[in-house]
Amino acid sequence: xxxxxxxxxxxxxxxxxxxxxxxxxxxxxxxxxxxxxxxxxxxxxxxxxxxxxxxxxxxxxxxxxxxxxxxxxxxxxxxxxxxxxxxxxxxx
Numbered sequence: 001x002x003x004x005x006x007x008x009x010x011x012x013x014x015x016x017x018x019x020x021x022x023x024x025x026x027x028x029x030x031x032x033x034x035x036x037x038x039x040x041x042x043x044x045x046x047x048x049x050x051x052x053x054x055x056x057x058x059x060x061x062x063x064x065x066x067x068x069x070x071x072x073x074x075x076x077x078x079x080x081x082x083x084x085x086x087x088x089x090x091x092x
Contacts, residue, residue, distance in 0.1 A: 045051045 045054060
């Protein structure tokens with residue numbers, strides 16, 4: 001019984017320390033709603049005039065890069081295609 005009570009005391013102390021750490025670490029995430037933060041950021045951008053710069057850069061972010069259809073390292077290998085055929089043939 002004395003061994004169990006020693007672990008219970010340690011467990012209570014560790015739980016209290018973890019609660020203190022978690023409260024300090026994560027409380028600020030829940031103090032403000034994420035939507036409020038984004039609205040505040042948009043208002044600051046509008047007031048500073050940066051919103052026009054952001055709107056001009058927006059189309060270039062969403063366009064595809066036609067010069068490299070397959071990024072390096074993502075080329076389809078003949079072995080992968082060959083193993084897929086073997087799997088399909090065994091399923092028939």
